[in-house]
Amino acid sequence: MSTASKPRVRFAPSPTGYLHVGGARTAIFNWLFARHEGGIFILRIEDTDVERNRPELVDGILDSLRWLGIDWDEGPIFQSQRLEMYRAAAEKLLANGFAYLCYCAPEKYAGGDHAEVEEVEEGEEVEEKKSLLKKQRCGCRNLDAAGRAAAEKQAASQGFQPAVRFRVPEAGTTAFDDAVFGRREVQNAEIEDFVLLRSPKPGQTARLPTYHLACVVDDMEMRITHVIRGADHLSNTPKQALIYGGLGAAPPIFAHVPLILGPDKTRMSKRHGATSVGSYSEEGFLPEAFRNFLTLLGWSPGDDAQFLRTAELLERFSLAGVSRTNAIFDRPKLEWFNTQYLQKLPVEELAPYVAAELKRAKIWREEWAGAARAWFLRTIDLIRLRTRLLPDFSAAARGFFSDDFSYDPAAMEKFWKDAKLPALMAKLAESYAALAEWNHDACDKVLRDLAASEGVKAGLLINATRVAILGQAVAPPLFDSMLAIGKERVVARLRQALPAISAKTTS
C-alpha cells in the first residue's frame, strides 16, 4: 500500500467548553475510520476565536479523549500558532481575485439583518431585490479605484484594518461529495460573501482567520482526505468547497454525521442532564461501554449486533453504515450497555476500574493487588451482577471491602421487624462462631437447622443476616457473601448488629 493512499482524518474541537457527547461521537467515528483503514488520525485545536477560546480547557478535552480510549497520531496542533499560513492563503485569494477587502465595520453585519444589507446593493436590478432575499454582497466587493482609495484612506485615519471576504460567484452552483449524504449542489446566490480574515479588534494586531479559512487551509496542509464531522456543518460546506477552488485545490471527501439530540428532540443541552464526556466518567461508566453506546448512535454495522467491543468496532466500522437521521441520546440504553460490560468483561479487565473506585472511596488495600488478588477477583465476580455503575462497588457493596459500612434504613425496616429476631440472631451468631468448617454448605446448614428447630422460615434468618453483615437489603446470595467476608468478620458483625436489631424490633 502506498503511503499516498493512506486516509488522513482529523478531529478538530474548539476549546470553548468540555468535550460534548456529540463531539465525542465525531471523534470516535474519525478514530475508528482511521484505524479501520490503516490511516492517520490527527488532533487539531480550533482556537481562532480569542473571545471564546479557553486554553485551560484543552487538557480536559484531551483527558476525555484518552478516557474514551482514543489515541491520535499527530497533534494536537493549535491553529493559533499557524496564523501566518491563513494570512498567506487570504493574500493568495486576494491576489487571484477570489477575495476582496471589506472596509465595513463588523457591527454592520453582526446579527445578520439582511434588510439593511440590501441597500448596499444599489445599482443592481431593483426587481430582483424584492423577489429574492439576497445573501450578503458587501458594497466593498465592487469598489472602483477611487472608492477603494477613499475607503482605504478613511480606514487608515481611524487605524482600522479591513476584513477579507470571499467573492462568491453571482451565478452558477457549487457542489461537493459527501460519503453520507451523497453529492450536494447549491446555488451560489444562496451563499453570502463570508469573511475569511477578520479585521483586528482594538488592541490586536493579528488578523485572525474565521473557521472556514482556517479549516480549509489546515485540511489542505495536513493532506486530510476525509472530513468527518457533524451534520451541522453540511450547510456551510459549499463555502469551504469554494475556498478549495480559489486555492486551486481539490476538496476532500466529506462525511457529515447526524447530530445527537436530547430526549425532546432538541439540541442536547444541560437541560437534558449531563452532556460532557467527563461527567459520565465521573458517574462511573466504563469507557468502552460508553463508546459502544455512542458508536451505535448514527451508525450501524448492518446487522443486529450491538455488543461490540473495541476490536469488533475497529473491524466493522465503515462510513457506509452511517445514518442520515439525527439520533436521540437514550440514557437508559447507555445504562444497559454499562451493566452489560460490568457483567461480561473478563474480571481481570474489570478489576482496575474497581480498584480505582475503591481508591477513590478510600477503602482500597494494597494486598488486593498482591497476595489477595484471587480473593479480590472472586469478590468482584460475586458482586458485579448487581452493579450498574462503578460507585456501586464502594457503596452498596462496601461491606465486602470495609468494616466501615452502615445499615441501610430501608433494609432494617424491611428485614429486622420480627420480634423473635433478637434471640434468634444471638443464637445464630454463636452457632457460626462454633462452626469449624467455613464453607457454603456448612453455613447454609447451620442457618437452616436453627430455623427448623426454632420453627421459623429460613428466609427470616437469611434476610436478617444479610442486613447484619452487609447493611443492605440487596446483595449477592448470602452464603457466597459470607464466604467472601470470612468467618471472623461475619461473626463479629452478627454480634455487633444485635443491639440495633433489638432496637428495631422493639421500636
Added chain:
RNA sequence: GGCGCUAUGGUGCAACGGUUAGCACAUCACCCUUUCAAGGUGGAAAUGCGGGUUCGAUUCCCGCUAGCGCUACCA
C-alpha cells in the same frame, strides 16, 4: 422569513421493490428465586399524511406536514 437535510414502535438500529416488517433498550405479564438483580418465556407497540410509478411499495418520484440544521468578522 430564506435555503437545506431528515422522516420505520416511546428510543437506537435492520429490512437497500416481494418478509407474518426483524433485533435491542424501555414497558407489561409470567417463570426462576433467601433479597435484589441477572436470565428465560410471552404481550402490547412502528413504516407521518396525500398523490403518483409499478404486477407489487417501508423501499423510487412529487406535494404537504413535522423535526432538525445553516442563514456571525462562533466553530
